Amino acid sequence: KRIKVLTRLTLVVSDPSHCNLLRSTSANIRLYDIIAVFPKTEKLFHIACTTLDVDLVCINVTEKLPFYFRRPPVNMAIDRGIYFELLYTPAIKDSTMRRYTISNAISLMQICKGKVSSQSESKLINSVQILLELGLLFGLSESEAKAAVSTNCRATMLHGETRKSACGVVYTVKKPRKAEEEEATLPACKKAKTQA
Numbered sequence: 001k002r003i004k005v006l007t008r009l010t011l012v013v014s015d016p017s018h019c020n021l022l023r024s025t026s027a028n029i030r031l032y033d034i035i036a037v038f039p040k041t042e043k044l045f046h047i048a049c050t051t052l053d054v055d056l057v058c059i060n061v062t063e064k065l066p067f068y069f070r071r072p073p074v075n076m077a078i079d080r081g082i083y084f085e086l087l088y089t090p091a092i093k094d095s096t097m098r099r100y101t102i103s104n105a106i107s108l109m110q111i112c113k114g115k116v117s118s119q120s121e122s123k124l125i126n127s128v129q130i131l132l133e134l135g136l137l138f139g140l141s142e143s144e145a146k147a148a149v150s151t152n153c154r155a156t157m158l159h160g161e162t163r164k165s166a167c168g169v170v171y172t173v174k175k176p177r178k179a180e181e182e183e184a185t186l187p188a189c190k191k192a193k194t195q196a
Helices: 018-024 042-050 071-079 095-112 127-138 140-149 151-164 180-183 188-195
Strands: 008-013 034-039 058-059 083-087 116-119
Touching: 018 042, 034 042, 034 140, 034 151, 042 095, 042 127, 071 095, 083 095, 083 151, 083 188, 140 151
Parallel strands: 008 034, 034 058, 058 083, 083 116
Antiparallel strands: none
16 A cells, blocks of 8 residues: 555644634645644633534643533534544653543543544654553553554544545545345346345
């Protein structure tokens, strides 16, 4: 397979006026494959989850959060196909950050049921097994932890692709026709038996 290099824009949002930059009609936004937003307040977190046309909501879980996670905006983001990305790599170096990371990640996991992507630096974390164990530590089941490092990442890229095409409404995929192909290869006598 050919390797496809994707582009990503992460916008730190500390003021509601910054949200205007994320309009889907903006020509600059359409240049990027994945759009991520890093909200700094609860109001901006709510806006990011409910109205902004983004693929990822980034959360720095290594420090005390200025707000609590609420179920309605998190569930709305999940329904819209938006994933959450936890910035946890500084927690590897410091025990205080590690405590906040575990506490904040468990708080988010209880609400969103594992719809989280994870950001890492390849120098610090280079094993999928370590990421899976972190997911288990954060309260995910084994299948949810596997999805967080594989399926959810693919879903985020697909969400970015659909965001760029027809306002996120249309995405086409070729599907093999198994049932029709099987019927075409069966002899006439067996077709009659299977239809009866």
